[in-house]
Amino acid sequence: xxxxxxxxxxxxxxxxxxxxxxxxxxxxxxxxxxxxxxxxxxxxxxxxxxxxxxxxxxxxxxxxxxxxxxxxxxxxxxxxxxxxxxxxxxxxxxxxxxxxxxxxxxxxxxxxxxxxxxxxxxxxxxxxxxxxxxxxxxxxxxxxxxxxxxxxxx
Amino acid sequence: xxxxxxxxxxxxxxxxxxxxxxxxxxxxxxxxxxxxxxxxxxxxxxxxxxxxxxxxxxxxxxxxxxxxxxxxxxxxxxxxxxxxxxxxxxxxxxxxxxxxxxxxxxxxxxxxxxxxxxxxxxxxxxxxxxxxxxxxxxxxxxxxxxxxxxxxxxxxxxxxxxxxxxxxxxxxxxxxxxxxxxx
Numbered sequence: 001x002x003x004x005x006x007x008x009x010x011x012x013x014x015x016x017x018x019x020x021x022x023x024x025x026x027x028x029x030x031x032x033x034x035x036x037x038x039x040x041x042x043x044x045x046x047x048x049x050x051x052x053x054x055x056x057x058x059x060x061x062x063x064x065x066x067x068x069x070x071x072x073x074x075x076x077x078x079x080x081x082x083x084x085x086x087x088x089x090x091x092x093x094x095x096x097x098x099x100x101x102x103x104x105x106x107x108x109x110x111x112x113x114x115x116x117x118x119x120x121x122x123x124x125x126x127x128x129x130x131x132x133x134x135x136x137x138x139x140x141x142x143x144x145x146x147x148x149x150x151x152x153x154x
Numbered sequence: 155x156x157x158x159x160x161x162x163x164x165x166x167x168x169x170x171x172x173x174x175x176x177x178x179x180x181x182x183x184x185x186x187x188x189x190x191x192x193x194x195x196x197x198x199x200x201x202x203x204x205x206x207x208x209x210x211x212x213x214x215x216x217x218x219x220x221x222x223x224x225x226x227x228x229x230x231x232x233x234x235x236x237x238x239x240x241x242x243x244x245x246x247x248x249x250x251x252x253x254x255x256x257x258x259x260x261x262x263x264x265x266x267x268x269x270x271x272x273x274x275x276x277x278x279x280x281x282x283x284x285x286x287x288x289x290x291x292x293x294x295x296x297x298x299x300x301x302x303x304x305x306x307x308x309x310x311x312x313x314x315x316x317x318x319x320x321x322x323x324x325x326x327x328x329x330x331x332x333x334x335x336x337x
Contacts, residue, residue, distance in 0.1 A: 054234045058234035058266075062267050087290055115169050118166055119166040
């Protein structure tokens with residue numbers, strides 16, 4: 001009897017750290033962490049920006065349910081893709097079907113910013129540069145121009 | 155003589171214009187296709203796009219063309235959509251009414267979680283076939299942008315009427331009943 005009690009205590013002692021570790025691992029992600037990386041398909045915006053849409057609320061409830069069931073972020077995303085299709089993934093590169101498009105998503109805004117900055121810099125430099133004075137004409141040329149101006153009474 | 159503009163600002167302006175054009179193209183691509191509505195407004199029936207989707211809950215794919223020869227009321231819906239809840243009993247009633255006369259309702263759950271869609275079907279006792287659209291086929295091929303939306307497809311596979319919103323008895327009577335009459 002005493003041996004059985006000791007064995008039971010030892011087993012309980014062994015299981016405590018394991019269950020504690022399991023509890024610490026769950027949840028593995030949060031709704032807030034995921035909703036910026038997935039779309040609300042009906043709203044056409046990331047889920048984090050879609051507050052009132054019934055579909056968004058339904059999607060959030062589904063994600064929260066998966067989070068509560070200890071799914072990782074990747075597992076939640078896979079489940080969302082299975083339900084809503086690949087378009088539910090908001091981050092370029094997540095969909096994995098259009099590498100060139102994914103690159104463009106990052107390159108085009110960067111290119112736009114660089115060009116806009118270059119345009120502003122160019123405009124500022126030109127604006128600050130002093131106006132060049134017209135070159136004075138040499139003696140005889142200047143005198144001839146004055147004569148012409150007087151003759152035409154301009 | 156006017157001094158020629160420097161090529162640098164011209165190039166910058168051109169590239170910025172190109173980027174704006176690209177943005178406009180991207181926005182235009184996201185606009186739902188309203189070709190069906192325009193054809194109906196002209197009094198024409200355009201052929202329904204080829205649609206092949208998995209059955210809700212699994213069990214293979216179903217194509218719209220499989221129902222050629224029948225009048226199909228193609229209804230896009232979702233369990234979270236309030237007007238869909240309101241119109242579902244009506245669609246079930248009409249499905250039973252049409253069944254023996256060469257007509258049927260075909261439901262397509264869009265933007266929905268399978269389990270919740272299944273719960274919705276059980277709750278409203280819907281008996282018509284249900285498909286699952288998880289690849290935006292409804293948006294791309296039928297211009298579905300708000301739920302519910304319903305397309306009435308004649309026996310020759312042409313779209314005879316569209317309701318971009320919930321349907322009622324008056325819509326079904328005026329758009330479906332004439333198609334059920336033997337030609």
